[in-house]
Amino acid sequence: MLIKKYLTLIFLLTGLHSPAQIDTNINVIKYDLEFDLYDSFTKPYPMSYSASNNITFIVNESAGQITLNAEEYSLIIDSVSGSAQSFYHDNDLLKINLDRFYNSGEMLDVKVYFRHKDIFDTAFYAFNGIVYTDSETAGARRWFPCKDIPNDKSMLKLKARVPGDVLFVSTGLLVDSVYKNKSLFYTWETNIPVSTYLIAMAGSNKFKLEVFRWNKLSEPDESIEIRFYSQPGETIHNINNIKEKLPEMLELFSKLYGDYPFEKIAFLTTDKNFPWGGMENQTLVTLCPDCWYEDLIVHELVHHWFGNMISPNSWADIWLNEGFATYNEAIWHEYKNGNKAYRKNIQNEARKYLSNDPGWASYSKEWNDPKPNDGIVFNSAVTYSKNASIIYMLRYVLGDSIFFNCMQAYASHPEFRYGNASTSSFANLCEQISGQDLDWFFSQWLLNPGYPEYDINYRSEKMSNGKWKTDYTINQVQSNKVFYQMPIELRVTFTDGSTEIIKERNSYNFQTYNFEFDKKPEKISFDPNNEIVLKKVK
Ligand SMILES: [Zn+2]
Incomplete structure (x- = not known):
């Protein structure tokens, strides 16, 4: 995500709950979600809705019970079915007793029927006819029960009932929209796995939707869908500028890091309650109102390689997301205006860090927590500016050709592509590609606060x-x-x-x-x- 430069964030929910646990004994294959959001689009725009989640998963070791994350502040669990027999919802955990013991490797389905309370939780937003979600880092568990950790990716099918005049969008591709009794039933489905924090949905009857296609570089016969969901009153000049530049951005980063790795890309304007500049939800980027800026679009687009295609193993590896996305804003400047512009962009990031250094390191083991302190993990000076500057110095140390070989090797690595990577996976790969010991570089810059x-x-x-x-x-x-x-x-x-x-x-x-x-x-x-x-x- 990208932090709004003019907004001081108040993290309403940080620290209100005890740390959540993650059930590492299950491997989620698919979430099949159904929402009835009709009322949230209608005055007085309640945040309450009813929904169900059919979860397909494999148990790693034999088990008679599983645990999901479901915040009690937001969610009420009504019932369970499928292979589930009973449930217990306490301490933000949904414990589900299965109908029998399942053996290691067995696949099963449980279905959870739940409701969202009429409560604002910084994850589900419904204001004046616009509805959207925002989940990084631990927000998904506020709008649906799930295994809420970045390193268990799954497929997704998301169906929602909305009023007949609402344009509704989610992760993946639109597979169905049916009009019935003044309601529209939209179904969106992924053909690429997604981390829970990158799942999103949004709807409004005010969106202006424009759909284009972009032909992939490696397979010119294949194209991806580009969707713009803008709103009335936004600066047309800026939207048109992005319309013109987006194919160039897609081409530039596809050349550097391999073809754009997803089935579509959508950009969507939220409302004044959105706390960020932008959020890189997989195939559905959310933006603050009238924020169709090149740097922001580049940042969220590049996350589709670094963050979405290769997701962090844990929140301790956040620099692999935000450092890379911020660094590539400078690459866009270099592409447009040459090496001097690249340097100027990074020097500006470095200045931001040097004058706002909060005094902690880029990498901290304590951030390996399913519910980290967002205010620390997303500190703009360290997580964005310092980390982008570190990548700049990695390129200086390695030289252009080895540096870009490392980046390409990382982006195309079968173990990381559509999966997860840790800081040491990236560092080890750079050592392997360059044939150099780089432990000194990553250790001194990432593990220590400050600078020389x-x-x-x-x-x-x-x-x-x-x-x-x-x-x-x-x-x-x-x-x-x-x-x-x-x-x-x-x-x-x-x-x-x-x-x-x-x-x-x-x-x-x-x-x-x-x-x-x-x-x-x-x-x-x-x-x-x-x-x-x-x-x-x-
Ligand atoms: Zn970001």
């Missing part, structure tokens, strides 16, 4: 042979005790105006380099191109 602060000292003197000798010392003075090793560049400017670039490696603190020059050096600039973008120099 350099104190540079140098002295030149003329030697008896007429040459100039310079002792150049690099000291790191940051308060955290981490030493950041990096390849460094120095630009020597001589008194005659000529310059020379020296490349060295900064491997330990108080490292002194002895240079010899034929002519008098006037000035030596440290990191003149600002490649170590996360730093301060005294």
Whole structure:
């Protein structure tokens, strides 16, 4: 997702409930959801609805009971059927007793009939005729019972009853819409698995729907559907600009990371209650009102490779989502306006981090929690700006061709594609592709808070042979005790105006380099191109 730049978020529900548990003994194959949302579109727009969820799953080890996540603040469980015999809903967990013991590997279905209360829970939104959902990180369990963890992807069929004039959209493709008794029954279905936090639905009778198609690069005979759900009063110029640029964006990122990996892409305008700039729900991006901005669209589109196709193994790996999406905004700038624009974009991200550093690291094991603290995990300075800057420095360290080979290898890896990846999966793959030890890079930048602060000292003197000798010392003075090793560049400017670039490696603190020059050096600039973008120099 992308944080709205002008909004301070209040996380209403964070901390209200004890941490939820996840049933790792089940592997969900499919959620078959049915919602009756008719009333939520009609004055006074209640948030209450009735629904059912038929869950198909496999048990890993023999079991007579399963556990799903279902927040009591939002959901009332009415009954269960299928292979379910009885249930117990407590502490945000729905425990379902099965009709017998099921053996390891057996597949079964349970159906849960439930209702959503007339309560606002920052996951299900119904205001003045618009309905939408927003689920990252732990919101899905507020609008349907599920195994709410990013690393159990499943297929989805979602059917909803809405008033006859409502345009309704969800994850995947529209397979059916039937009009009956002033109601429309929409059915959307995926042919690619999805994580619960990326499932979404939305509807309104105010949407202006435009549908286009985009031909895939690798299979020009195959095309994907593009859907725009805009609203009256939005800036037409911006929507038209996205209409024009989206095929270019799809082409650029398909060339870099493989063909756009899903069956459709939709962009949809929500309302003023939407807390983010955008949210990358799989095949259904939700946007804040009048937010058809290129950077935001690029960010949410790129999440379809990094976040949606390859989802984080746990919330501790969030930098693989937000760092990559934010970094690729700079790639879009590079594509449009060249390398200088790319650098400028990242330098801006680095500045945002350096002036708003909350003082924690990009990666924290504690975030490996099915219900993490969103306010920390989605801190804009660290999770977006710092992480994008780290990827910029990875490209600097590896060089363009190895860096993009690593990114391509990651995006096309059969183990991660349409599955999940962890921070170490990405780091190990980069080591494998580059043939270099990169543990130092990922450890120093991801596992530690802060950044290096350099104190540079140098002295030149003329030697008896007429040459100039310079002792150049690099000291790191940051308060955290981490030493950041990096390849460094120095630009020597001589008194005659000529310059020379020296490349060295900064491997330990108080490292002194002895240079010899034929002519008098006037000035030596440290990191003149600002490649170590996360730093301060005294
Ligand atoms: Zn994002």
